[in-house]
Amino acid sequence: MGPGELLDVLLAGGRRAERATHVRHVPARAGVRSEWPAWADADLVRGYRALGVDRPWAHQVEAAESVHGGRHTVLATSTGSGKSLAFWLPALSAVRSGAADAVLDPGRIESARRRPTVLYLSPTKALAADQLAGLHRLLHAAGTSDVRVATCDGDTGRDERRWVREHADVVLTNPDFLHFALLPQHRTWSRVLSSLAYVVVDECHAFRGVFGAHVGLVLRRLRRLAAAYGASPVVVMASATTADPAASAGRLLGVDPAEVHAVTADASPAGRKTVVLWQPPELPGTDGPWASLLPADDPWATVLTVPAADTAEGRDAPDGAGADGATTGGDAARAVPAEGTGPLGTGEQLVAVPQDRPRRTATAEVAELLADLVIAGARTLAFTRSRRGAESVATTTRAHLAEVDPTLPSLVSSYRGGYLPEERRALEQAIRSGHLRALATTNALELGVDISGLDAVLIAGWPGTRVSLWQQAGRAGRAGADGLVVLVAREDPLDTFLVHHPEAALDAPVEATVFDPQNPYVLAPHLCAAAAEQPLRADELDLFGPRAAELLAELTERGILRRRPSGWYWTHAEPASRMTDLRGSGGQPVRVVETATGRLLGTVDAASADATVHPGAVYVHLGATFVVDELHLEDGVALATRRDVDFGTWARWVTSTEVVEVEREVTWGPLTWSFGQVDVTTQVLGYQRKRLPDLRVLSTHELDLPARTLRTAAVWWTAPPEVLAEAGVTLEVAPGALHAAEHASIGLLPLLATCDRWDLGGLSTVVHADTGVATVFVHDGHPGGAGFAERGFELGPTWLRATRDAIAACPCGTGCPACVQSPKCGNANEPLDKAGALRLLTTVLAHAPRETVARADPGAGPARAETPDLAPGPPGAPRSGTA
Known part of the structure; x- marks a missing residue:
């Protein structure tokens, strides 16, 4: 069933037609193939062909050639465009070639060479686990067992970690492990560092804000230690489509953007996508539970008087069609008055926007739409903005399906952070294999976990950025198939604006990744960590940027570092890496434990534990409801009892x-x-x-x-x-x-x-x-x-x-x-x-x-006259404040 037929299912024979405020048809794109590079390992090529990749896409070959040629590379293409092949082909080919060279003449000492090593970094453990499974499939298909691949992170046991240090050719990990374990203990990782040929940074657009600044400095420390061991690794980065990827990659790596080759022309095929902006209906009547909270007159509403139209100065009314010939439906299809260019007091034309009556929630609407898609046989992801939303959509969808067919509810589940790793892997495999038709998920599935063959994606509420929107939308119709994407507005002015102004959501360029490794509050603790790993020399300061010398002087004056003729030294007993937390998580997560059995149900971020697992809170796990009995903040444990309840809790x-x-x-x-x-x-x-x-x-x-x-x-x-x-x-x-x-x-x-x-x-x-x-x-x-x-x-x-x-x-x-x-x-x-x-x-x-x-600020660069893009930022960990 194609996206057109699925859209007909959602429109319910016209009964929901007014809810679709805009329909955009993104045309299909043909793929462009290239030949396998001559240097590519023949067994790996055979393995890829056995997995269905007869010939690679042109952008994969361009990126792989750049990496093989020794140039730092960033590949910024769409979801499902095959970025993994672009970095694994040159990296694994180098490992296999090095392994063969090392045994050409084992009897002669001068022929002995170290096998090249590869370090893979991802923002999440789930993505590293997914890449590990993909590598195992590739090596099995290639019929080779001479490449040793392993994950190593905070969950890895001591014996397994020792094996990785001594034997692994490819190590899959994350920046946190580098910061807290690998770099401070670099002497025990000398084999990996001295042979480091490639560093892969996957989903690098996720490294933004303060987290991005931290990761950029971790990468500088990694490059510094690798150089000390005689290695000069090539760094390859994979990213979603972002603005100016070369500049972002150069800033993350600490090199001039001219040294980074950016591959942005996506040559993979893309099926026709139907993108629908959707507004839930107004609730009937005014006797809902919130009606008593709404005053008859809103004292905060600003009444705007619409002046008489001035044809000489007013803007033309939009014609209701996008630049690519998009069609519109619902309100967008009706005549729209010209909108002014400023609020009352500017002397410009204005349009007063009436206050909406209460509308159905986005999660309730998505649950109903998801149930219809499951009944129609479609494989679907429903993205929500919160863990509670994911559980609510899954539970409500199953309830709808149970009224139709008692066998259907088992085809729907939820997926979110806080689940145990084995639960997440099982859910990922179930949606891949078709044992599940639908997952209600947080943005945990937005990143590159390989889930293909989906017919539709529902998005409950604006995800925060256009980068995230297109990442989530890219899950529908992967591998060249057609797909349906529906963005359902929450009852929020932001979402309401976007579903009635499709150009703001669908036509504006994607955002750039924003972070600043020169932030002194971030840079200072990393300079300390670098000095603890190996004394900092004056000729190494350029790697850390122009503020490094000034900060080192201040750190020395405060007694945090000691200056010697040979450099700056860390002389304290405690590890310098403990001075900072890359993600600013604010403490260890709280474990949710079933009181009767002692079974670990999941985890909750420490910062949100008070509001989500307080005594009396309803905790939902894979559709089952638990009521929290006790919260022990000092021990990081919440005890909960399994109970079927017909209510939820709101802090x-x-x-x-x-x-x-x-x-x-x-x-x-x-x-x-x-x-x-x-x-x-x-x-x-x-x-x-x-x-x-x-x-x-x-x-x-x-x-x-x-x-x-x-x-x-x-x-x-x-x-x-x-x-x-x-x-x-x-x-x-x-x-x-x-x-x-x-x-x-x-x-x-x-x-x-x-x-x-x-x-x-x-x-x-x-x-x-x-x-x-x-x-x-x-x-x-x-x-x-x-x-x-x-x-x-x-x-x-x-x-x-x-x-x-x-x-x-x-x-x-x-x-x-x-x-x-x-x-x-x-x-x-x-x-x-x-x-x-x-x-x-x-x-x-x-x-x-x-x-x-x-007066121009000396550090701000030339004055800028243009108005910056104020599009909403992406969702992330909750911060203090409301704005």
Whole structure:
């Protein structure tokens, strides 16, 4: 059944036609083959052919030739385009060639050579396990057993780890293992490092923000130690389609982008994709469980008057068709009035967007659509934004299917982080083999785990970036087959905007990977780790960038490192690698254990344990419900009992920001612009039990859990009453105006601080306890700070001016993801007042120091006039703050 027929299934004979706001047909693409390279190992070629690869695609050969020729290479092509062949063909060919050379004449000592080794790095253990299985299939098909392949990570036992160090040709691991184990203990890994020929960095677009900066420095430390052992490995990186992959790869590796060959022309075939933007229906009536929470008049709504159309200055109305001839349906097919280019007060045409009535949840809608696809025989992945969402979609889908055929529910399961490794491997194999027709999953299956032959992908809520959108969409119709992709909007202004503005989601270019290895808060602990591994010499500092010398001097002055004529030394007893955590996870995960049996059900991140596995919480595991009896935070254990319940639990918490120390402060007339240390405190206060599926509140319970406090760096500005009055921001408008200004400034800071918006948090309030007036905070989302807020303080007027200009230039009428909405707002993007934020920022900038505005920042490069892309950032680990 093709995507057209599957779409007909979802439209239900026209009964759901109004829910499809846009339908885009992405045409098929023919594949372009190339011949196998002459240097490719004949047995490996035979193995690939036995697996169905008669001839490789042109982009695979281009990348493989570049790698074989000794040049660092990044391959940035679509999901399912066969990137693995491009790096395994030259790497395994080199290993086999080296193995053969080593035994050409075993009787002569001068003929002895070391076998080349390969190090493979991935962001997840699941991806490494998937690659290991693929390598075993290839080597078995090739009929060769002389290549020794193994995974080695934190779960690997001591004896197995010793075997890997002494014998493995290909080691599959992750950056965390490099940082904590391999590099600090490099002498025991001398065989691998001295023979290191290739380093493979898979899914390198996942290394972004602070995590990306950490990984970039780990790679520099790896290259440094390899050089000390006489090796100069070629690095090959595989990435999703991103903007400027050569620049990102060069920054990650620590080399000039000119030294990286980028392969971006995808020569693999692609079937015709049908992409549908979908909005769930409004709920009938107003007697739902949330109706009592909705006031008759929304005090925060900004009423925008639509001026008379000015044909001389107004924009043309869109014609309802995309650049590639896309067709539209639903609201998009009707006449759309021209939308203006700014909010009220700019003198430009505006369109007031009415408030929507409550709509069905995206998870409920996806569960119904998934059930229909399963009944139709389609193999489908349903992506959700949370673990709870994945379990909810799977459970509800099975309930729908049970009403049709009692044999169908067993064809659906959930997949998420926190499952045991063996459970995840079994689910992956089941969806590959067809024993399962559908998986409801988090973005854990977004990365390169090989799952092919899928007919459709459902996406419950905007995944955060266009990179993630196309990665998830790429799971449908892999290997040249046709596929159906449906993005279902959540009841959120961000999602609502996107499904009615398809050009914002489908036509805009993908984002670049953003990170900064020169961030001193990240670089300093890695310099210490490098000195502990091997004393740092002055001639090695270029590898770590221009800030290394300055930071080493500071570290020496503080007694953290010691300077000797031969270099910088680490002289402390504790390992230097313990100074930093690559992922900033904030503690060991909490284990969820079944009380009666002692069986380990799964794990939960320490930061989210209070809200998800508190006493009384409902924990869902593979469709089975458990109720948590006890949470022992000090031991990292939650005890749960198996119970069938018809309700779920939702935690309630409060977040506050307290100024600890004002380190720097500037007066802007009646305003203050400040930088310092803050405590961001979050505490779970209780939870509600809500009946499923109507979410009616059954009971409310209090909890006695400790507050969690993040001490970090923040920048903040104040707006006393006279400034609000000058801006025409009344008390009713102030919360929305401040909130919108906070969101937009967080979206703009990555332009100046080379961070990621998911590395930041924020708070806005009409009256803050420490300042006594209206205040907007933007803080780093990492303990101790990461330098981003400080950068914002230094570039205050430039930053706020860019924020103000981005809001004014955005063509929406009342606010959208490109200006004031945030993909990670804890308040569901309410209240927001775009017009009020514009007036407020304009007034604030009027008081900014003139000389500061005019002077270019020496570290920021030339001034940039263009408005940056403020598309929402990707989902990741929850950070402090709401913006």
